[in-house]
Amino acid sequence: MSNSEIIVVKDLVKHYKEIQAVNGISFSVYEGEIFGLLGPNGAGKTTTLEIIETLREKTSGTVMVDGISLDHNPNAIKQIIGVQLQAANYYPNLMLNELLDLFAGLYNASIDNAEMLALVGLETRGKSKYKELSGGQKQRFSIATTLINKPKIVFLDEPTTGLDPQARRNLWDLIKEIRSKGTTVVITTHYMDEAEILCDRVAIIEKGKIISLNSPEKLIDNLIASGFERKKEVKSANLEDVFLSLTGYEWRDE
């Protein structure tokens, strides 16, 4: 992880007709880190992400991605980022191999479909249709489509929402693997355990504003230093550990 800033957001504002979805947000993402945008539903995470992804107009503020200004050359930004949308679907009636062909064309990239699928553990599903995949497999395929153009930055919008504990863990491994190859990852989530395990730094967003930004450990330490104590004594295992030890850690193809 280097300290060069690959994304710089300054005073970002987004107004819808009546709602102020993003209310003056500033932050930087460092090259090679996993950066988390945390917050409850409706806090403005997705809006912020989609503005950086060039999918939404901003009301004001500046965004630079890898030195490219969002205002001046959004299309150049699209070429160096990979985007996974929350709840997006894929072209109907197509097999995964064909969907990869489609995205290879859209990015003007030459890829080996089998290799791409193997990367996300779907090597046997090339001839399946997207709708036939399980929830975890769908998310993994979505992530595969974000890697086609060998992006510098990958944006993942709530990739683990709705997945079972095994599938979540499996996806975390995949995300860490992507980062280990030097790709910067920006992720939104409202699962704090996920952020704690995955993210190098997190920004906590509330009502369109960043209310805290630091590494998870630092935030926790700060809270403890302020005298905070959990009401219930923490045991060395929780219910999720019970569930996983009973049902196994392995992720399965449903």
Add this chain to the structure above:
Amino acid sequence: MQEKKNYSQLRAMKAIAVASFRSIIRNPSAVVFSIAFPLVFIVAFGFINGNSIKMEVGIDPQSDTTGTIYHSFINSPNVELKTQFTAAELNERLNRGRIDAVLKFDKASSTNTEVVEIITSQASREKGMFVRSLVTNLIDKQNIEYYKNVSLHVDSSIIERARETTKPTELRETKISGREYKMIDFILPGQLGFSILSAAVFGTAFVFFSLRQTMVLKRFFATPIRRPYIILGEALSRLIFQLLGSSVIIVIGHFVFGFTLINGIWTALEMLLLSALGLIVFMGFGFVVSGIAKSENVIPPIANIITLPQFLLCGTFFPIDAFPKWLQIISKALPLTYLNDALRMIAFEGAGLMDISSQLLVLVLWGVVVYAAAIRFFRWE
């Protein structure tokens, strides 16, 4: 704007066209509506009416059936004789259009000349005219034979003259046989036109609505392709699919049901070219529908409002001339009328692009209007 030097919008567009085409051919309703449905109509009409127009001709019971004209006539194709009725009954049926003509064969006793009397009716004017043409044709033929036989016995100068007089008659004969307008020649272009209209409107409306709704389009927006190329890619695949469908219909129509392609393959290609224009114009309706529809459920009713009246009023099944005048005014305002018209002219009359320029003009004008509306109503998100 600088892009990565080698980024090709066309390559991206081609990827969308390929994906869209794969999706269409796996979509049963697209195949059914574009190919199977029109074929069912063509087959049904092809068999109900035989391959060609049948003329029902009453023979007056008083007829002298020993003459040569009578024998030539009963051996003519497409004629169904009604010999079981009395003169009064024949008259009654002719009046109601149940039969197309009444013929009485006779011999003028003084000159030994054969005489054919024909009665036709307003109730079946066109077929009556066919019968009349058929009879005059037979008479002419017989007269030529007669003169030839006569001239063989005389000197060569008369032969020359006999040849001179035959020439115009021969011309007329070809004209009559060329007029054999089969049911399929009417039905097929109408079905083709309608299949293009419905595929363009329904297909485009559903595809863009659902791509928008399922955020497939949004995912495309996150890639470097520019929006117009998304539309072009989609349009291209629909065009290719629909032209393949049209080709299947034309080929089956031609080889199985004897659909007339006056200049063979060139006529077929001209029909495809015209189909492409029609498709592009009608796709504009689809863009409008996809934009104004609030949910998937309202797409069929809105699309039907556009297609159904044209299905009924634009000469798909019945010639527009069969409608009352006030209804014809509506028919003549609708674009499918002109596509059907132009298709028929190309296929049957061998009309060139110049001959159908007025039809093309109306189609293009509709295109301008519809796309102006599409720009106003189409929504990307």
